Amino acid sequence: MLDTLLSGQLLFAAAVLGALYALIGLGLNLVYGTMRLLNIAHGDFLMLGAYGAFWWFTLTGISPLIALPLIAAGGAGIGLALYALVFRKQLATGLAPAVIEARSLLLFFGVSVVIQNVTALLFSATPRAYRHLDTVYQIGQTAMTGNRIASLLVALAILGGVLVFLNRTLFGLEIKALIQHREAARIVGINVSRVQIVAIALGFGSAAIAGGLLSMTEQVTPFMGFRFTIAAFVVIIMGGLGNILGGIVAGFLLAVIEIYAVTLFSAEARSILIYGAFVAILLISPQGLLGRARR
Amino acid sequence: MTLLKVDKLSKIFGGLTALDAVSLSIEDGEIHGLMGANGAGKTTLFSIIAGNQRPSSGTVHFAGARIDRLRPDQICRKGIARTFQIVRPFAGLTVRDNVETAMLFGQTEALSPRERDRLIGSILGECGLDGLADRVASSLTLSARKRLEVARALATGPRLLLLDEVMAGLTPTEVTDMIAALKRVKDNHGLTILIIEHVMSALNQMSDRITVLHRGQLIAEGTPEDIARNPQVAEAYFGVDDSELEGRP
Amino acid sequence: MATDRNRQAMRRILLPLLLTLAGAALLYGGGLRAGPYWQVVALTLAMWIALIQSWSIFSGLTGYVSLGHAVAYGLGAYLMATQFRDYPVWVLIPAGGALAGLFALIVAIPVLRIRGPYFVILTFGLAELVKFALLRLETALGASSRLLFGAPGTTTLLAWMVALAAAATLLRHFVGLSRFGRGLIAIREDETAAETLGVPVTRFKVLAFALSAVIPGMVGAVMALRSTYFEVLQVFSPTISFTIVTMAIIGGSGDARGPVLGALFLVGLSELLRGASPQLYLILLGLCLIAFVLFAPNGLSGLLDRRRK
Numbered sequence: 001m002l003d004t005l006l007s008g009q010l011l012f013a014a015a016v017l018g019a020l021y022a023l024i025g026l027g028l029n030l031v032y033g034t035m036r037l038l039n040i041a042h043g044d045f046l047m048l049g050a051y052g053a054f055w056w057f058t059l060t061g062i063s064p065l066i067a068l069p070l071i072a073a074g075g076a077g078i079g080l081a082l083y084a085l086v087f088r089k090q091l092a093t094g095l096a097p098a099v100i101e102a103r104s105l106l107l108f109f110g111v112s113v114v115i116q117n118v119t120a121l122l123f124s125a126t127p128r129a130y131r132h133l134d135t136v137y138q139i140g141q142t143a144m145t146g147n148r149i150a151s152l153l154v155a156l157a158i159l160g161g162v163l164v165f166l167n168r169t170l171f172g173l174e175i176k177a178l179i180q181h182r183e184a185a186r187i188v189g190i191n192v193s194r195v196q197i198v199a200i201a202l203g204f205g206s207a208a209i210a211g212g213l214l215s216m217t218e219q220v221t222p223f224m225g226f227r228f229t230i231a232a233f234v235v236i237i238m239g240g241l242g243n244i245l246g247g248i249v250a251g252f253l254l255a256v257i258e259i260y261a262v263t264l265f266s267a268e269a270r271s272i273l274i275y276g277a278f279v280a281i282l283l284i285s286p287q288g289l290l291g292r293a294r295r
Numbered sequence: 296m297t298l299l300k301v302d303k304l305s306k307i308f309g310g311l312t313a314l315d316a317v318s319l320s321i322e323d324g325e326i327h328g329l330m331g332a333n334g335a336g337k338t339t340l341f342s343i344i345a346g347n348q349r350p351s352s353g354t355v356h357f358a359g360a361r362i363d364r365l366r367p368d369q370i371c372r373k374g375i376a377r378t379f380q381i382v383r384p385f386a387g388l389t390v391r392d393n394v395e396t397a398m399l400f401g402q403t404e405a406l407s408p409r410e411r412d413r414l415i416g417s418i419l420g421e422c423g424l425d426g427l428a429d430r431v432a433s434s435l436t437l438s439a440r441k442r443l444e445v446a447r448a449l450a451t452g453p454r455l456l457l458l459d460e461v462m463a464g465l466t467p468t469e470v471t472d473m474i475a476a477l478k479r480v481k482d483n484h485g486l487t488i489l490i491i492e493h494v495m496s497a498l499n500q501m502s503d504r505i506t507v508l509h510r511g512q513l514i515a516e517g518t519p520e521d522i523a524r525n526p527q528v529a530e531a532y533f534g535v536d537d538s539e540l541e542g543r544p
Numbered sequence: 545m546a547t548d549r550n551r552q553a554m555r556r557i558l559l560p561l562l563l564t565l566a567g568a569a570l571l572y573g574g575g576l577r578a579g580p581y582w583q584v585v586a587l588t589l590a591m592w593i594a595l596i597q598s599w600s601i602f603s604g605l606t607g608y609v610s611l612g613h614a615v616a617y618g619l620g621a622y623l624m625a626t627q628f629r630d631y632p633v634w635v636l637i638p639a640g641g642a643l644a645g646l647f648a649l650i651v652a653i654p655v656l657r658i659r660g661p662y663f664v665i666l667t668f669g670l671a672e673l674v675k676f677a678l679l680r681l682e683t684a685l686g687a688s689s690r691l692l693f694g695a696p697g698t699t700t701l702l703a704w705m706v707a708l709a710a711a712a713t714l715l716r717h718f719v720g721l722s723r724f725g726r727g728l729i730a731i732r733e734d735e736t737a738a739e740t741l742g743v744p745v746t747r748f749k750v751l752a753f754a755l756s757a758v759i760p761g762m763v764g765a766v767m768a769l770r771s772t773y774f775e776v777l778q779v780f781s782p783t784i785s786f787t788i789v790t791m792a793i794i795g796g797s798g799d800a801r802g803p804v805l806g807a808l809f810l811v812g813l814s815e816l817l818r819g820a821s822p823q824l825y826l827i828l829l830g831l832c833l834i835a836f837v838l839f840a841p842n843g844l845s846g847l848l849d850r851r852r853k
Contacts, residue, residue: 038665086838090838101660102660102661105661106609106789107833109786109790110831110834110837111834112830113833114831117827117830120823121821121823268679268683271676275670282665282669283658347740367740368743376740379740383736383737384733384734386733387732392726395726396726396727396729397742400744401741448741
């Protein structure tokens with residue numbers, strides 16, 4: 001039993017899932033942190049990315065990894081369109097953050113229902129899948145498929161890239177400043193709406209990429225996003241809302257818990273566990289376990 | 296007779312000491328001023344007395360009974376009402392409904408609708424809100440919202456009224472009106488008042504005694520004249536912010 | 545002055561009472577006369593009115609948006625589905641309400657410490673947790689779905705459901721007028737101020753939360769009889785909670801009219817789109833929600849008020 005638990009196989013699975021969780025958590029965190037928008041449609045952007053990758057591969061036969069920039073641009077584009085049509089005016093009204101949070105939750109719920117059902121209408125609710133890079137590589141005791149390795153590497157590369165961008169570039173620092181001190185950021189002359197646009201593009205784009213990666217290993221359906229919305233919320237609440245690094249750590253933590261629970265108990269335990277963690281964390285510490293970015 | 300007795304009250308937020316063993320007695324029927332620079336701990340003291348925050352240590356007794364473990368609504372029904380520095384009207388309700396809500400919950404005995412109407416009318420009159428009863432609170436000017444804050448506190452039927460900067464941001468005429476209104480209200484309702492104010496002249500005009508807080512500690516207490524002559528106060532308080540000197544008589 | 549008071553009593557008490565009874569009579573009588581198809585439509589309408597009004601007792605008055613009311617509905621249905629063979633229906637329907645109310649009372653105390661949007665996502669997460677835990681229990685019991693044989697006919701169920709809708713409507717209206725309701729509204733407007741002015745906020749929130757779960761529990765029990773078939777995923781579906789919230793926003797939850805308008809809107813829309821794909825219906829619903837949040841946050845009821853002024 002102990003051998004199974006310490007096996008590279010489980011750790012590898014946890015790493016692949018953790019990188020995806022960290023990636024979607026990162027996107028949600030950016031959008032929430034800079035705008036206080038509670039995007040409960042986040043997982044639906046992942047779903048759109050997954051469909052993008054599926055159709056790209058089915059129609060062109062070229063690896064979806066090549067199409068990731070395109071998929072990211074698509075996600076970012078839809079996000080920006082939503083921002084322009086729905087959220088920009090709401091954000092400019094000077095409403096209290098609490099009101100913006102409450103309204104954005106309802107608005108994104110509407111957006112989620114529309115996205116899911118438009119997708120179902122266009123592509124039907126039939127699950128889709130494709131085979132790509134499914135060669136198995138044996139490294140020591142651990143068997144890894146090519147697509148999982150690729151998914152892990154790409155997700156890590158993007159996480160690293162975004163971290164460098166946030167910590168090393170002036171623009172990234174502006175985003176972080178806005179997350180931490182909204183009013184102060186405005187006063188020191190940060191162009192808030194420009195930062196918001198970049199945060200939207202990064203946030204929604206990274207969700208779409210996560211979907212593209214996921215589509216190589218999981219079935220694609222119009223309603224698949226929901227589970228990931230919840231996971232993303234668990235991740236950012238666990239890591240502290242607006243706390244980027246905390247969220248990445250929490251993403252890997254959640255994946256480890258999930259993979260081990262499924263192995264130890266059963267696949268059905270997964271939902272109970274994710275929602276259980278979600279409820280427990282909110283009850284114990286609504287500000288997050290790993291740190292407080294606000295106040 | 297001592298109405299409110301604060302004994303060695305401390306409040307620590309994280310590593311920051313907001314109040315440091317503050318003791319204070321408020322006599323029945325007096326107007327007691329509370330002054331100090333921003334961050335001196337005045338509002339924290341109010342919040343603890345009113346039950347919005349728990350003290351880290353120390354006790355508060357009101358009319359002989361210990362209250363520092365009670366919830367805000369229980370303290371309110373014991374006869375302490377507070378206003379908020381940043382006003383918190385029920386923005387979506389009318390002025391009348393704001394006051395009536397306070398009356399329904401703050402008063403210990405239920406009033407008949409007729410008595411309520413009469414009392415609401417008289418409180419609105421005292422606070423200079425006569426014509427505004429049916430206005431939605433969010434549509435009021437700052438001055439009117441400050442007065443609504445006082446009216447709502449009065450409607451709970453308090454013995455002790457805690458006023459947190461009800462004159463900040465008002466014009467000199469409005470300040471004069473507010474002082475007159477508060478004196479009237481105090482006499483009509485037989486109140487004791489503890490008042491935080493940055494408008495020094497107002498505090499000096501109204502207060503029987505003044506307490507000065509500085510960085511969480513009580514540094515002086517006495518009549519307005521005592522306070523004006525106190526060198527420690529001059530150094531700690533006026534030294535911090537020269538503009539406050541202007542208000543000194 | 546006296547006539548003023550009488551007029552006010554008339555406007556606040558007698559008129560809503562009469563309107564509700566007239567509406568109930570119309571819904572039941574109309575349903576009976578119009579034949580089986582319309583009976584089902586009337587039943588659906590009554591169900592949503594009962595659910596949204598109950599939700600509004602808590603969420604409309606306190607401003608705490610609950611996304612977990614499917615649990616109340618589901619618990620009532622679960623009790624009916626599991627005990628139908630052993631107990632009479634007239635015991636199980638109130639018992640379903642009591643079970644839902646009790647459950648709400650127990651979870652309310654930890655849950656209601658959380659404010660704002662976190663409360664919303666927390667209620668949602670909790671509802672999903674209950675759903676999956678119960679699913680696990682049912683699988684362990686070897687009962688993936690349950691059938692109910694010998695349930696009462698549609699006309700009987702319609703009568704009960706209309707009664708529940710009327711009860712929920714009156715409850716919502718009179719709670720709104722009461723001292724209790726005034727306290728809940730104060731919590732919605734500013735919880736700290738309410739507390740400082742003497743409103744026992746925790747007690748009121750917990751009571752309102754529990755109260756708002758009772759009728760949905762009874763509605764769930766009746767609906768289990770209606771579908772004669774019970775499956776956890778279907779009955780505890782988050783779609784129920786989301787539909788309640790959407791309808792409450794479209795109708796407006798500031799008074800007892802809003803939920804009726806919202807339910808009429810929902811049932812009207814689904815009748816209009818009968819035959820069209822269910823996706824189209826949901827897309828339109830989502831778009832309506834967005835439009836109302838953006839342009840008419842007080843719902844249809846708020847629009848009516850604005851027109852009158």
